[in-house]
Amino acid sequence: MNPIPHYRSFFDLPRVDPGYRPVKERVRDWNEVEKHLAPDELARQAARCMDCGIPFCFGAGCPIKNPIPDMNLAVLENRWEDALQLVLTTCPYPEITGRICPALCEGSCCNAKDSDAVAIRQIEREIADRAFAEGRMLPRPALPRNGLKVAVVGSGPTGLAAATDLNLWGFDVTVYESAKYAGGLLRYGIPDFKLEKWMVERRIDLFRQEGVRFECGVQVGADVSMDYLRRKFDGVLLACGAREPRDLKVPGRELKGIHFALDFLTRQNQVLGGELTDVGGEWSAKGRDVVVIGGGDTGSDCVGTSVRHGAKSVTQIEILPKPPATRAGDNPWPDWPRILRASSSHHEGCERIFATNTLAFEGDESGRVYGIRCVQVEWKGRQPVAKPGTEFFQKADLVLLAMGFTGPEKGAPSAEGLKNVWTAGDMATGPSLVVWAAARGHAAARQIAAALRAPVKV
Numbered sequence: 001m002n003p004i005p006h007y008r009s010f011f012d013l014p015r016v017d018p019g020y021r022p023v024k025e026r027v028r029d030w031n032e033v034e035k036h037l038a039p040d041e042l043a044r045q046a047a048r049c050m051d052c053g054i055p056f057c058f059g060a061g062c063p064i065k066n067p068i069p070d071m072n073l074a075v076l077e078n079r080w081e082d083a084l085q086l087v088l089t090t091c092p093y094p095e096i097t098g099r100i101c102p103a104l105c106e107g108s109c110c111n112a113k114d115s116d117a118v119a120i121r122q123i124e125r126e127i128a129d130r131a132f133a134e135g136r137m138l139p140r141p142a143l144p145r146n147g148l149k150v151a152v153v154g155s156g157p158t159g160l161a162a163a164t165d166l167n168l169w170g171f172d173v174t175v176y177e178s179a180k181y182a183g184g185l186l187r188y189g190i191p192d193f194k195l196e197k198w199m200v201e202r203r204i205d206l207f208r209q210e211g212v213r214f215e216c217g218v219q220v221g222a223d224v225s226m227d228y229l230r231r232k233f234d235g236v237l238l239a240c241g242a243r244e245p246r247d248l249k250v251p252g253r254e255l256k257g258i259h260f261a262l263d264f265l266t267r268q269n270q271v272l273g274g275e276l277t278d279v280g281g282e283w284s285a286k287g288r289d290v291v292v293i294g295g296g297d298t299g300s301d302c303v304g305t306s307v308r309h310g311a312k313s314v315t316q317i318e319i320l321p322k323p324p325a326t327r328a329g330d331n332p333w334p335d336w337p338r339i340l341r342a343s344s345s346h347h348e349g350c351e352r353i354f355a356t357n358t359l360a361f362e363g364d365e366s367g368r369v370y371g372i373r374c375v376q377v378e379w380k381g382r383q384p385v386a387k388p389g390t391e392f393f394q395k396a397d398l399v400l401l402a403m404g405f406t407g408p409e410k411g412a413p414s415a416e417g418l419k420n421v422w423t424a425g426d427m428a429t430g431p432s433l434v435v436w437a438a439a440r441g442h443a444a445a446r447q448i449a450a451a452l453r454a455p456v457k458v
């Protein structure tokens, strides 16, 4: 039993975060930037959980309903194996969400109403990391095979969550993935400094050992047809993501040196994964003035990647106004706080410009972009309106478009009009988060099991 007094720890103990490796050190490598809390500090952080009567952390916050207060208590009482089994009831990859989830649970934590949330994500990460380190993260036993076969198209977090559930319930599951390696955006979108790829491989290996089959380098619709999958399997789940990038159709868009963010990030991940020898001169940010258009997470990942390439300068432009430092009146607890956030990448050397629109790209005689004409905007309702006399020129010889995604890629397989074909995750809802992908993968697995009248393991 841990000696930390529990009943008023939320009152006495401050929230402590592990922080990041020093900027000077971390920008010279691609390794994870976030540090870890020491075990005794982690127990103190778990003690800050109030074990509320109504735990909004998972009631309102966590899409997969991780049993957070029970996990916190188990950690406080040094019962790490219990904590692991608890999180595995809801989360198929806690070492991944424990790293890259924005922690919607923390936005809804009762402590966050008047003080700082419990460090829930850190606790989840440590539960998983410790289990791996101590050899306790083992393949889970599946129910006997039920004779039903399901094909999952896409090996991102949605496909993985559905595949592992169905496999554990006794289905024969094959995941088809068009890329060389499984993992979807975990593998090809999110940079190593947030999530090292060996961790994705390690988790996929566990799923493989549990019985899920992976067929990588197979594009459904080109290498195998939907008709073939429907003949061979009792059900097909499409989890192909939402990767059609939003474009910026302004004069000069055709100039060289303007790329979609995900193409840029994918190339870097392919280099780190050994699929490419280098990103290629055209794609490198080295010595360049980089402008990232789009102020979200994808844009922030482009900032950290450009800094590591050795960019001369990095600027991130966002059309929306700068968010407030604290919750606005129309954004009460327990909703997710829409406040200004700075990622680890922002601290590595980046200027952020808000409420600014792009008017045109300007190029040199060689046809390469050398700058952007911008204008400040004022928001009138949902409409950005240019402020007269605020036009300015922003130097840029590499522009990365990170303005979100409009839906599934053109030519992606479709479930329309087909019996026993389902769609889930970003492909069905539009771009979202890994934890939502997990939730939607779980839900799709249940729908498939119900439709095929197979029992599920609870």
Ligand SMILES: Cc1cc2nc3c(=O)[nH]c(=O)nc-3n(C[C@H](O)[C@H](O)[C@H](O)COP(=O)(O)OP(=O)(O)OC[C@H]3O[C@@H](n4cnc5c(N)ncnc54)[C@H](O)[C@@H]3O)c2cc1C
Pocket (backbone or CB within 6 Å): 100, 101, 102, 153, 154, 155, 156, 157, 158, 159, 176, 177, 178, 179, 183, 184, 185, 186, 189, 190, 194, 218, 219, 220, 221, 239, 240, 241, 242, 243, 262, 265, 297, 298, 301, 412, 413, 424, 425, 426, 427, 431, 432, 433, 434, 435, 437
């Ligand atoms: C750059 C970036 C950073 C992000 N960072 C975070 C973060 O830090 N935290 C967070 O929670 N969320 C983050 N997200 C969002 C998160 O990654 C996505 O919401 C999540 O990956 C969606 O999962 P998915 O399985 O639905 O789709 P995806 O991850 O896109 O996976 C879809 C898979 O389907 C495959 N596929 C597509 N078509 C076919 C076909 N015809 N045949 C076979 N396979 C096919 C694709 O190759 C891909 O592997 C980020 C997104 C991006 C773009």
